[in-house]
Structure formats: C-alpha cells, structure tokens
Amino acid sequence: MALLLRVVISSTDARRLQLFEVPQSVESLISILKEKLQLQGQFVLQFEDPDFGNALCSLTDISELPSDKAVLHIQWCNSSLSETSLSVSSLDTASVDDSDGSLTSSTASVQRYLRTTSEWPLPFPIPPLSFDVELKLRRGNETYAETQTGIDVTRDIKMEILDKIVQAVFDIKAYPNNQEIESIASALISKYPCLKEPGKGKGYEGWLISLKNKLNNYRSKLRAAGCNEVSVNKKRKDVEHGHGFTMKKSKAWRSEFCPRTSMQPH
Structure with a gap:
C-alpha cells in the first residue's frame, strides 16, 4: 500500500515524499528518509495524529501512522532546532578552534x-x-x-x-x-x-x-x-545606530586664584 508523506524538517523546510509501500518499522522509515531526503545526523519522528486534532505524537510503532498519507515532524537529537533551549x-x-575537524x-x-x-x-x-x-x-x-x-x-x-x-x-x-x-x-x-x-x-x-x-x-x-558571529553582528548594529563609540566627558576647567602676598621686612 502506497504512503504519501509530508516531512517537516525545520520551520522553513518541508518535503513531499511518496513511498510505494509502508516500511516494516520506524527504523526502516528513518533509514528511507535519510536516503531519499539526504538527511544526516540522528533524529526521532513525530506525526500529526488525526485522533487528537492533528496534535503531535511520538512515532514508536509504524502501525500508528495514519493510512494513505501522513505528516511527519523530524525532531533532531543533536541539533538545537528541535530543542526548547540551546545549552x-x-x-x-x-x-x-576545530583543528581536527571533529567539531x-x-x-x-x-x-x-x-x-x-x-x-x-x-x-x-x-x-x-x-x-x-x-x-x-x-x-x-x-x-x-x-x-x-x-x-x-x-x-x-x-x-x-x-x-x-x-x-x-x-x-x-x-x-x-x-x-x-x-x-x-x-x-x-x-x-x-x-x-x-x-x-x-x-x-x-x-x-x-x-x-x-x-x-x-x-x-x-x-x-x-x-x-x-553574534558578537560581530552586535558591533555592526551598534555602529549603525551610533552606539559604536563612547565620548569621554571633558574635565571641568577650574582655576585656583592664589593671591600674591607681599613680603614684609623683619
């Protein structure tokens, strides 16, 4: 049985994918998505559940997928796109500095x-x-x-x-x-x-x-x-708004008047 998928990769990227048969497992589906959509990295899948008003549910068994067509959401395990906060x-x-390429x-x-x-x-x-x-x-x-x-x-x-x-x-x-x-x-x-x-x-x-x-x-x-990059952009923004420098206040000029006293002979 064919399966039509809409795969939401991020908030600005969604793909349409037609499968000619339903994968045997969630792991198989993930492998297919990685191959067909050229995805890298580790992720888990959530799907829009029509039984709950299309609210997101974690996909733990392939039988949970709606028949014919479904909307999948990729939740990245190692990417901040899917996390509520960035550590x-x-x-x-x-x-x-990434000298060995590991980062x-x-x-x-x-x-x-x-x-x-x-x-x-x-x-x-x-x-x-x-x-x-x-x-x-x-x-x-x-x-x-x-x-x-x-x-x-x-x-x-x-x-x-x-x-x-x-x-x-x-x-x-x-x-x-x-x-x-x-x-x-x-x-x-x-x-x-x-x-x-x-x-x-x-x-x-x-x-x-x-x-x-x-x-x-x-x-x-x-x-x-x-x-x-954020630090550089902040400096640029500050300059654009005239906050890229500070002006030192000039010291108040002050003179001390010391009257000259005449020397009195002893």
Whole structure:
C-alpha cells in the first residue's frame, strides 16, 4: 500500500515524499528518509495524529501512522532546532578552534542560527509546540470560537511558545527587524486565536514585547557562550545606530586664584 508523506524538517523546510509501500518499522522509515531526503545526523519522528486534532505524537510503532498519507515532524537529537533551549556548554564547545575537524557538525549547527536570508517567510510558520501545550491551545481555540474568550496563559505555556519561536527565528536570521518580529506575533494569534489579547489593539502587543525581549536575551546567551558571529553582528548594529563609540566627558576647567602676598621686612 502506497504512503504519501509530508516531512517537516525545520520551520522553513518541508518535503513531499511518496513511498510505494509502508516500511516494516520506524527504523526502516528513518533509514528511507535519510536516503531519499539526504538527511544526516540522528533524529526521532513525530506525526500529526488525526485522533487528537492533528496534535503531535511520538512515532514508536509504524502501525500508528495514519493510512494513505501522513505528516511527519523530524525532531533532531543533536541539533538545537528541535530543542526548547540551546545549552551554553554545547555552544561554547562549538565555538572553539576545530583543528581536527571533529567539531565541524557542531559549528555548522550553531551557524545555522546566525545566517541571514533575503526571504523572510510570510506568514511566519509558527513551529510545532509540545503535545500538552498544543492540546491546551487547540481546546482554547475551540472555546474562543464559541465565546470569544481567550485562555489564561500560564508561565509554562508562554515560555514554551517563546522558546520554540526563537529557535525557529534563529534558523532564519539572528537580527529580524521590527516588521518581521511583528509578523511573528501576528502569525501566532492567527494560528492560536485564544492567545489574542483583549482590547482595541491588534491583539498581540504584549506578545510583541515578549518576543523582542526573548530575542535580545537569546542573543546575549549566544554571545556569552562564545558565538563570534553574534558578537560581530552586535558591533555592526551598534555602529549603525551610533552606539559604536563612547565620548569621554571633558574635565571641568577650574582655576585656583592664589593671591600674591607681599613680603614684609623683619
């Protein structure tokens, strides 16, 4: 039986793959994906489960795949694209001199975050979230459609959303401009209307501020970990905004008047 797959490799890369028969195991499927899509590195698979509103589930048995066609999400084991946070130790390791070539793949992973592109995706593709958060947001969307009432965004939900989005942003560029960041916030409430903020504004002003702060904090984390490209880009940004130098304040000029006294003979 043939199987049509949509394979989501990253937030900006998805492939269509037609298999003429269903693989015998998950391991066989992974091997086929590596060969057909020329993928390198270790990863696990998740699939969109139609029984749970297309929420992501880990693929542990090939029989769990929907028949005829399915959407697969690759979760990289050694790449930060699939992690909610990037460890400082791994970044620091990737930044050292690679004299024997053993760190080439790690360095390449870090550089993927720092590359720039002339093509900013519109609408911005909001990356998949963890299963429990996706489920809460999907239920929140259903409630919002009936009552126009958003959900109570807990700190855990907010951190999950911001972490995943920042990872996806850095896969495209390290320094998105204000319009590009706003497109992220707009895409977020478009995908999850239950996150829309009440009031007369656009509904994402708070998310916009949080995204900017998260991006700044993440760049600081990368610089502290020794990622030179972020440091270089920061210096360039500072110069462009007139912050590349500091002016020393001139010392206040002050004169001391010492009256000359006449010498009195003894």
